[in-house]
Every structure is written in structure tokens, then in C-alpha cells.
Amino acid sequence: MEIVKDGQRVEPGQLGEIVITDLRNYGMPFIRSRTGDMGTYSQHLCECGSPFPLLKELVGRSSNLVYRPDGSVVPGLMLTDLFMDLPSIRFAQFVQENVKQLDVLLVVTEAFSEQVQTEVVRQAREIMGNEIEVRIKLVDDISRNPRSGKIEEFICKVDPRKALDSLETEA
Numbered sequence: 618m619e620i621v622k623d624g625q626r627v628e629p630g631q632l633g634e635i636v637i638t639d640l641r642n643y644g645m646p647f648i649r650s651r652t653g654d655m656g657t658y659s660q661h662l663c664e665c666g667s668p669f670p671l672l673k674e675l676v677g678r679s680s681n682l683v684y685r686p687d688g689s690v691v692p693g694l695m696l697t698d699l700f701m702d703l704p705s706i707r708f709a710q711f712v713q714e715n716v717k718q719l720d721v722l723l724v725v726t727e728a729f730s731e732q733v734q735t736e737v738v739r740q741a742r743e744i745m746g747n748e749i750e751v752r753i754k755l756v757d758d759i760s761r762n763p764r765s766g767k768i769e770e771f772i773c774k775v776d777p778r779k780a781l782d783s784l785e786t787e788a
Contacts (some may be wrong), residue, residue, distance in 0.1 A: 618672070619649070620658055629660040632676065632690065655682060655690065683773050684716045686748040693771035699740045704736070706730040708757045713770040718750040722759055729755075 619626055620633040627633040639647040659673035676682065681693045691710070700706045712720040721741060723729075738751045742770040745751070758759040760766050 618670070620656055620670075620672075621649075626659070629658040629670075630673070632657055635672075635675075681771070681773075683713050683719070683745070683771060684775050685746045686717050687746065688716065691744060693773065695744050696741070697770045699744070700737060703733055703736060705733050708736055708759050708768060709770070710768060711741075713771070713773045716775055717748075718752060720752045720754055721743055722754050722756050724757065724759060725755060741752065 619636050619638075620631075621636055622631070622633040623628060632655060633650045635656050636649045637647060637652060638649055655676040656672055657674045657676070659671040661671060662668070663671050674675065676690055676692065683691050683693050683696065685691060689761070696711050700709055704725055705726045707726060708724040710722040712722065719741060721737060723737070725733075734753055736752060741751045761767060762769050
């Protein structure tokens with residue numbers, strides 16, 4: 618296992634993509650196979666005495682991450698439980714086109730109000746930070762994934778490499 622950015626191994630504590638090499642599969646070995654998962658190395662070695670790097674943090678799949686304006690990463694699953702206490706919201710979907718804004722698509726009931734909309738923005742900013750622009754879009758329906766038939770609760774269209782670059786630029 619390696620954690621890399623732009624094909625180069627990252628330093629401990631630095632976020633990168635997890636790639637694996639599996640030479641035990643004699644039919645088709647995997648060499649530096651990209652998993653789509655993001656993580657960081659620990660600065661410490663394993664207590665068992667293994668000389669190999671220790672995974673400190675598994676952040677999540679790169680396709681399941683959303684990015685704050687400062688470049689830091691939030692697992693999209695943190696957004697899925699928002700609005701559970703707001704009965705006037707039937708379905709929600711979060712769409713991120715860039716690190717500066719987050720679109721929140723909502724299917725709502727007649728009880729939805731400006732006060733509820735303000736609460737939606739507050740809850741989203743609680744996780745994403747106050748710097749992000751939260752745009753509410755009321756929709757009649759949220760399309761389902763054609764393969765699974767499920768509603769994709771978050772869609773991130775941000776290029777992870779660019780988001781990681783902005784994180785390093787801030788540091």
C-alpha cells in the first residue's frame with residue numbers, strides 16, 4: 618500500500634490517494650492500482666514491529682468527498698444526516714461543482730418556509746464552514762442513479778487533485 622499524489626509518495630500526515638500493489642495474484646498482479654480511497658500515513662510505526670507504513674486515517678473514497686473552501690476534506694456521508702429533524706424536507710441532494718459553493722437540491726412539502734431554508738443553510742455551513750456559498754434549489758424530483766435506482770445524496774464534481782493543490786497552497 619502506498620499513499621500518493623501525482624504519482625509520488627506523500628509525507629506522513631499529508632492527504633493522498635491510496636494505491637495498492639498485489640503480487641500474489643499470479644494471473645494478473647495489481648501494480649500501483651488506484652483504489653479511489655483517500656488517506657494519510659501515520660508518523661509512527663506499528664507496535665507489532667512491522668517496518669511498513671501505518672495508515673493513520675482513511676478519509677473515504679475520492680468520489681465520496683466534498684471539499685471546503687480552505688481545501689480540507691469532508692466525507693460526504695456527514696451531509697446525508699442533515700435535515701433529519703426538518704419534516705418539510707422529503708429528499709435532499711448535495712452537488713458541489715467547485716470548492717467555493719455547495720448546491721442543495723430539495724424536494725419539499727407545502728410546510729417548507731423561509732425559516733426552514735435558513736436552517737438548511739445553517740446546518741450545511743456547520744459542516745462545510747461559513748465561507749462556503751450554500752445555494753438552495755427547490756426541485757420537483759431528484760433523479761436516481763440509473764444503475765442502482767438510488768438517490769445519490771451527494772455529487773462532487775471537484776477534481777480531487779485541484780482540491781488537494783489548494784490545500785497545500787493554503788499551508
